[in-house]
Amino acid sequence: MVILNLREIFKRRNRFTGFYRLSTKDVRLPADMGELTEPVDVFVEITKEKGGYRVYMKIEGSIILECSRCLSVFSKEMNISENIKIEPYPTRDMIQIKPKDLEVSFFEDEENFNLADLVREQIILSIPIKPLCDPECKGIPLQEETKGDHRFSALKKLLH
Numbered sequence: 001m002v003i004l005n006l007r008e009i010f011k012r013r014n015r016f017t018g019f020y021r022l023s024t025k026d027v028r029l030p031a032d033m034g035e036l037t038e039p040v041d042v043f044v045e046i047t048k049e050k051g052g053y054r055v056y057m058k059i060e061g062s063i064i065l066e067c068s069r070c071l072s073v074f075s076k077e078m079n080i081s082e083n084i085k086i087e088p089y090p091t092r093d094m095i096q097i098k099p100k101d102l103e104v105s106f107f108e109d110e111e112n113f114n115l116a117d118l119v120r121e122q123i124i125l126s127i128p129i130k131p132l133c134d135p136e137c138k139g140i141p142l143q144e145e146t147k148g149d150h151r152f153s154a155l156k157k158l159l160h
């Protein structure tokens with residue numbers, strides 16, 4: 001667990017950097033998203049900013065995903081670098097929905113900031129909606145493939 005007391009850290013400085021190795025247990029990636037089999041390396045640089053903090057984050061590791069076409073599992077390198085603004089959860093009278101809010105992440109407790117939450121969020125955002133084992137993946141080989149092929153080549157002949 002990496003818990004940062006941001007209030008305390010930024011009493012004495014305006015910039016904080018750290019390097020962490022988070023275990024798969026720390027990250028707790030939802031099972032239907034993918035699977036981490038080894039720890040992820042995280043570099044963070046945090047600076048204080050009006051209304052919150054700016055976090056530059058680099059995440060390296062690998063993730064096991066399921067191909068959306070052929071359903072095989074494959075390992076994909078993660079090399080994420082993101083700039084995120086983090087702010088305290090807005091109170092009721094502060095809520096304003098603006099498009100730029102999409103890049104903002106919220107934290108509950110400035111003295112108890114769990115870095116793994118932000119790492120998990122960024123990993124989830126980096127996972128493609130339809131992961132592919134290979135951009136050229138042909139999908140599941142059908143049992144009736146030969147039949148299909150014949151029909152297809154017949155069609156091709158007609159077209160020529």
Ligand SMILES: [Zn+2]
Nearest residue numbers: 067070133137
């Ligand atoms: Zn595939």
